[in-house]
Structure formats: structure tokens, C-alpha cells
Amino acid sequence: MALLFDFGGTLDGPSHWLDRFLAQYRAAGIDITRAEVDPAFDHATRTGYRATRVLARFGLKDLVRFIVGHQVEYLRKDGPERIRSMIEASGAAGRHRMVEQVTASFVAETAAGLEHSRGVLTALKARFKLGVVSNFYGNLDRILAEFRLDRLMSAVADSSKIGIFKPELGIFEAAIAQMRVAPETIAMIGDSLGKDCAPAHRLGLHTVWLCSEGARADAENSAEVADRTIRTIDELVELKW
Numbered sequence: 001m002a003l004l005f006d007f008g009g010t011l012d013g014p015s016h017w018l019d020r021f022l023a024q025y026r027a028a029g030i031d032i033t034r035a036e037v038d039p040a041f042d043h044a045t046r047t048g049y050r051a052t053r054v055l056a057r058f059g060l061k062d063l064v065r066f067i068v069g070h071q072v073e074y075l076r077k078d079g080p081e082r083i084r085s086m087i088e089a090s091g092a093a094g095r096h097r098m099v100e101q102v103t104a105s106f107v108a109e110t111a112a113g114l115e116h117s118r119g120v121l122t123a124l125k126a127r128f129k130l131g132v133v134s135n136f137y138g139n140l141d142r143i144l145a146e147f148r149l150d151r152l153m154s155a156v157a158d159s160s161k162i163g164i165f166k167p168e169l170g171i172f173e174a175a176i177a178q179m180r181v182a183p184e185t186i187a188m189i190g191d192s193l194g195k196d197c198a199p200a201h202r203l204g205l206h207t208v209w210l211c212s213e214g215a216r217a218d219a220e221n222s223a224e225v226a227d228r229t230i231r232t233i234d235e236l237v238e239l240k241w
Helices: 017-027 034-050 060-078 081-125 140-146 169-179 193-202 213-224 233-237
Strands: 002-005 129-134 155-158 186-190 206-210 228-230
Touching (some): 002 169, 060 140, 186 193
Parallel strands (some): 186 206
């Protein structure tokens, strides 16, 4: 049997990148809500997807700095008035410090999450083929190598390299082709019911929903597309397939 993992919010930590950025902005002294961060997060993500040629060379820190920089610039120009005023008043030096603080904290949290996941994946590698399928920026292979996860993977499907983004079925089909095993022998593990579990379910894969604290409200709908629900990826080591 084989296991396919989502990356962001699954292998690198127990929550979505948006929620983690929100926590880091608040830690940096920015009084901001999730709804206010969301458009900046979306803008920076889409900008990153268009900059694959540049980002393909980036490691984790440079990637996160790029994303945070574009988030802060969006908030400065198009955020709520009180946020615009706060960021503008800080000046260029203040914005630089904010970007560096949020970047450093986010990277440290991600590094800790990936370190933990490497231990779990190492244990699973003895029983399963492993792979990753992720909406990413063309440098997922570099990030995996940076944290010594590449040697554990039989498949890596990076949306920006393939040109197909979840929840489109093609990105999962690309990962399946790399795995060289039948879809019914693969389980997809991810934190999104819509982007991870639903499309994998349509292709005949087993599906495991990583239900983080912020996603509990969706639990009542999970049975339609998720065969199993877990709270942490540690549970996978004990699961009987």
C-alpha cells in the first residue's frame, strides 16, 4: 500500500498556513482578524504561483519571506483602513522588521513541524510507499530536500511544476503515475476535505482527513469523502489498513 500526503497544514504542522500567518501577525503586534488576512494571503499565494521560475530556486526561508512581503504590501495598500494606517506609520524600516519577524517565526514553526513529520514518515516508510501532492510554488522538491524528506518519497507532485492545481484530478493522477501502484492501494492524507479528500475519493483512493482544531466545524460533512479522520499524523503509525 502507498500513502500520499498533502504538504501545507499536513506535513509541516497541524493547521492551515492562513491560520499560522494570522497567529504570527498578532504576535508581531498587528491587531488583525482572519477575514482581514485572508485577501492578503490569497493575493500573495496567487503572486507566488505566477513567479514559479523565480521561486523554484528558493528554500523555505526565502519562499516565506517572499510570501510575507507580498502579504504586507497588500495590507499596506488594500487592507482595512486601520491596518493600512498602522503599517504606513511604521515606515519602510518598520515594514521590513515586521516581514522578518513573521518570516522567522513561521519558518521556525514549519521546521519543527517537518522535523516531527520526518520521524513519523520514517516509521511509515518500512510499510508503505510515500509521496506528496501539493499546491505549491515549483520548489517543493527543494523544501523536501532541505528537511531531509526527499529520500523518503517515491512521488512528488508540485502543482506549479505540473501546471495542475488541487482539487483538479490531474495532479493526483500525476502522483499515482509516479507511485506505480493501483489507486485502490493508495490512501490520501490531507487537511482539506474539498481539495484533498474529495478528489482523491473520486479517483478511488482511500482518504484520511487530518482534522485540525480550526476545521472541526466541517466534521459533520466528512463522512461523504473521508474514510477515516485523524487529529495528528502520528495516528497513521497505528492505523490498521
